[in-house]
Amino acid sequence: MAEQAFLIRLSGARQHLMDPDVVQAHVAWLRALDEAGRLLLAGTLEGGGAMVAILAIDRLEADKIADADPFAQAGVYAERTVLRLSLATAENEYLLRLAQGRLA
Numbered sequence: 001m002a003e004q005a006f007l008i009r010l011s012g013a014r015q016h017l018m019d020p021d022v023v024q025a026h027v028a029w030l031r032a033l034d035e036a037g038r039l040l041l042a043g044t045l046e047g048g049g050a051m052v053a054i055l056a057i058d059r060l061e062a063d064k065i066a067d068a069d070p071f072a073q074a075g076v077y078a079e080r081t082v083l084r085l086s087l088a089t090a091e092n093e094y095l096l097r098l099a100q101g102r103l104a
Contacts, residue, residue, distance in 0.1 A: 003055040005040060005085040006062035010071065011049040012078025025070035053085060
C-alpha cells in the first residue's frame with residue numbers, strides 16, 4: 001500500500017509545558033521521522049501553532065505517529081488535528097484531474 005501525506009496541525013500552545021527536555025524529545029522525534037523518510041516538513045505558523053507533514057500508510061498510522069510526538073504526550077498543545085493532505089506535484093499534474101473532477 002502506498003504511503004499518503006498527512007498534516008498534523010497543532011494549536012493552543014501551553015508554553016509552561018514546553019520545557020527543554022520535552023523540546024529535545026520533540027526534536028529527536030522529528031529527526032527519527034526524517035531519517036525514516038516520513039517527514040515532509042515541519043514548522044511554526046504565523047499567529048501561533050505549528051504543523052508537521054508526514055507520510056503514513058493510513059490514518060490509523062498517522063494518528064499513531066502523531067500520538068508518539070513528545071509534545072502530544074506532554075500536552076504542550078491544547079488542540080491537534082490530523083488531516084489527509086493531497087500533495088500537488090508534477091507527477092499528478094498539480095492535482096489538475098482532481099480539480100477537474102470537482103468542477104464536472
